[in-house]
Amino acid sequence: MAAYTVISLLQTLDQRNPQLFHGHIAELNSLHATAEYFQKVVENTSKSRFDIEKIKTLEEKIRVAASYAEDVLELKSSRIVKVSRWKFGISQHLDLLKAVKKWIQQRNK
Numbered sequence: 001m002a003a004y005t006v007i008s009l010l011q012t013l014d015q016r017n018p019q020l021f022h023g024h025i026a027e028l029n030s031l032h033a034t035a036e037y038f039q040k041v042v043e044n045t046s047k048s049r050f051d052i053e054k055i056k057t058l059e060e061k062i063r064v065a066a067s068y069a070e071d072v073l074e075l076k077s078s079r080i081v082k083v084s085r086w087k088f089g090i091s092q093h094l095d096l097l098k099a100v101k102k103w104i105q106q107r108n109k
Contacts, residue, residue: 001063002038002042002059002060002062002063002066003013003043003046005037005062005063005066005067005070006035006038006042006062006063006066007039007088008066008070009035009066009067009069009070009073010032010036010039011030012070012073012074013031013032013035013073014032015071016028016077021076031069035066035069038062038065038066040041041058041062042059042062045058045059072100
């Protein structure tokens with residue numbers, strides 16, 4: 001289960017739009033490297049002969065952390081997109097108002 005969650009996080013990181021996260025690239029690259037490390041840990045623990053309960057506990061912690069990281073990334077992405085759409089909508093509205101005012105001025109001449 002932890003392996004799937006880590007893979008999902010890696011896919012989310014690989015699909016991110018760099019323009020949305022400018023200024024945070026170093027943190028995202030670090031998160032990606034950490035996720036790759038934990039992916040290897042999960043793969044190796046499944047082959048090990050250590051205490052199974054300890055392995056399950058470790059895998060659960062990795063699963064929870066990876067799931068949380070992915071949720072945060074998706075939430076921040078959606079907020080950035082919503083703000084961008086709102087700003088774009090406002091700018092379109094303002095451009096339309098300017099065009100209407102100009103048209104009215106031309107009509108009144």
